[in-house]
Amino acid sequence: MAISTSPPDYDHRNVSSLLLDIAALLMSSGAHTERVNRNVRRIAYSLGYDIELFFSFAGITLTLSDQESPHLQHTAFRRVTGYAVNLSVVSAISRMSWKASVENWPLVDITQEVERIRSIPHYPRMILLIMISLAGMAFCRLAGGEVPAMLLAGVATAIGFTARNKMLASGHNLALSIAAAAFIASTISGVGLVFHWGEAPELAVATSVLFLIPGVPMINSIIDLMHGHIIVGQARAMQGIVIAFAIAMGIVISSALLGVHQL
Amino acid sequence: MSGLLLEKCVWAALAAMGFATLFTTPLRAFWATALLAALGYGLRGxxxxLGLDLLTSTLLASCTMGLLAIQFAHWVHTPTTVFMAPAVIPMVPGVFAYRSMMGLMEMSQTSTFSPELLMQTISYGLNTVFILLSLAVGVTIPSLLFKNRSVKNIRFLRTKKSRV
Known part of the structure; x- marks a missing residue:
């Protein structure tokens, strides 16, 4: 049996488990598929392995083969559970993949770094609430709203956002949470429409639900389709459409309830 | 007129920063998000x-943002989408989407609706879809133009030493 000098031999299972951890973490944090492919491949090469990846929306399949002895192969599958955007994770893994391949990190270092990246927090809830309300007001201003509509949109956004977070945290269905948040936000901003506040009160309704728009799934869907990851691209587009229809449902119910035909 | 546009650029930057917070963009990339959002919105305005239509202007703005993002990625040490995704959000046609949906609602509630309503609803809906597509094209531009190499290997401005 030949003694392999470099690179060091790892257990196939540990390596594939680590690579799938990274791939699933990237997918669920909002990286597009080609980025996941590139980053995982880069790390695999630096550890001395060739990989083949198959992506679908629900999970990732990986076949690992040793560069020294290609007949040894190992295939594993990992589910991607839940998509919650965290672009700090995407950025951190991208940097790690470069460092790991340039400085030839061993497996242990990469595992530790992945654990650190996994625990990167979101911004504090209060700051998030303030920023998203300001964004709601900004949207209203960009659409041409006056000060009363802006204030209404800001308040509606803040309350709708809190409702969405509460529902998602207690484990409700994503589409239901979004429909409920859209309903609450558009009911609050619809008050301006009932009492005819300001010049164009319907702008407040239209912009108070914009914090729910599926920006990252939509953008990633187009990027994936353009790179040829058709299956994942379609799935992401469908997810975006489901969210858009959930928002629409919330607005429709609230406008029926308030008895306003805003156009 | 330009004063009003300038004010709107500031609001666009604020909206983009709100979404950057929601998407947990690293703090060091916030200035890139805000600057790109303001530039893009200003360029579109x-x-x-100058008389271009909405779709062409949006495509122009988003592609310019995409090209600038390649250089910005080196300065803030993140992939381009990390600050580009929140930066294009202020240009999302929310009011068009809302009006097209309300038009559909109105059509479904009465059996006799005017052809103007139909025309207007279709126009709003198509505008929504195509503006979204042109925004996404702008975000994709960095990886499409350079044959899908990593942005790390693309340099417009020479620097002494490449940092990781």
Whole structure:
């Protein structure tokens, strides 16, 4: 049996488990598929392995083969559970993949770094609430709203956002949470429409639900389709459409309830 | 007129920063998000003032943002989409989407609706879809133009030493 000098031999299972951890973490944090492919491949090469990846929306399949002895192969599958955007994770893994391949990190270092990246927090809830309300007001201003509509949109956004977070945290269905948040936000901003506040009160309704728009799934869907990851691209587009229809449902119910035909 | 556009650029930057917070963009990339959002919005407004249609102006703005993002990625050490995704959000046609949906609602509630309503609803809906597509094209531009190499290997401005 030949003694392999470099690179060091790892257990196939540990390596594939680590690579799938990274791939699933990237997918669920909002990286597009080609980025996941590139980053995982880069790390695999630096550890001395060739990989083949198959992506679908629900999970990732990986076949690992040793560069020294290609007949040894190992295939594993990992589910991607839940998509919650965290672009700090995407950025951190991208940097790690470069460092790991340039400085030839061993497996242990990469595992530790992945654990650190996994625990990167979101911004504090209060700051998030303030920023998203300001964004709601900004949207209203960009659409041409006056000060009363802006204030209404800001308040509606803040309350709708809190409702969405509460529902998602207690484990409700994503589409239901979004429909409920859209309903609450558009009911609050619809008050301006009932009492005819300001010049164009319907702008407040239209912009108070914009914090729910599926920006990252939509953008990633187009990027994936353009790179040829058709299956994942379609799935992401469908997810975006489901969210858009959930928002629409919330607005429709609230406008029926308030008895306003805003156009 | 330009004063009003300038004010709107500031609001666009604010909206983009709100979404950057929601998407947990690293703090060091916030200035890139805000600057790109303001630039993109300003460019689109200027193009509209010069008489271009909305779709072409949006495509122009988003592609310019995409090209600038390649250089910005080196300065803030993140992939381009990390600050580009929140930066294009202020240009999302929310009011168009809302009006097209309300038009559909109105059509479904009465059996006799005017052809103007139908025309207007279709126009709003198509505008929504195509503006979204042109925004996404702008975000994709960095990886499409350079044959899908990593942005790390693309340098417009020479620097002494490449940092990781």
């Amino acid at each position: 200027t193009a509209l003032n």
